[in-house]
Amino acid sequence: MDERRESEAAPTKNHTTVERRSERELVVTRTVNGPARLVFEAWTKADLFRRWWVPRSYGLTLLSCEMDVRVGGGYRLVFSHQDSTMEFFGTYLEVTPHSRLVWTNEEGDGGMTVTTVTFDEIAGRTLVVVHDLYPSKEALDAASGSTGAMPEALDQLDELLVSLGSTTTE
């Protein structure tokens, strides 16, 4: 599936897959060219985490990133996007060095999402599997942008409804 080129000077980008495994589950899989302990470090140290979690192209600024990575510890990420800020927060449920992280996302109104990340090292490379379990199908659908994450589209829809209401069919 992924290309294996051993050149260190220009490491090939591995392929990221996303699968909706059930009504409530979403799974992201990706191999990272490095040992699990380093990949785990990048997921658990705030100063490293903030360097990759928010892709530059998304127009978001990570204002703060606090991570208390231990069972029962919390995290809080604050982003700014144009004029507004968004917060994401939750609690770490499991922290098994170099192999497994489980945390909750508690910012949504419909119950919490549980994210499980596993790190499997195979010959110096690490298979990372990110598993999101949403509280309900509705919560996943809402997160999925079919409705909730597309405010512009909804605004357009509102306008459309107004115009449909006011025009008679030809």
Place this chain on the structure above:
Amino acid sequence: MVQCVQANFDASFGALSDATRRGVLEQLGRADASITALAQRFHMTLTGMKKHVGVLEQAGLVTTEKVGRVRTCRLGLRGLQEEAEWIERYRQLWSARFDELDKVVEKLKRKERVDGRKKRK
């Protein structure tokens, strides 16, 4: 969220309330067509057909794509297509994240090698 879903349904019903628009959907069910062809088929002006297609498009029932000077319309499989599109957007987000993570891990690896060399000295 419930209101949003409701709004979607309303938009679909609104779009379907017109005989011409229902005809356009029927036509597109048989084959993709340009706006010009649809206008001719339904004896309408180009502007009139553009409006109808716009309503159908906003309701997610039709998608259009402009290639050169021709805008082609086809049926939009809203549910499936939205999910597929969203999954692709989500994949792109994670792909971009992991590409950045690669760089961080690459740096950590390099640092380890340098530190290891220093220790050996």
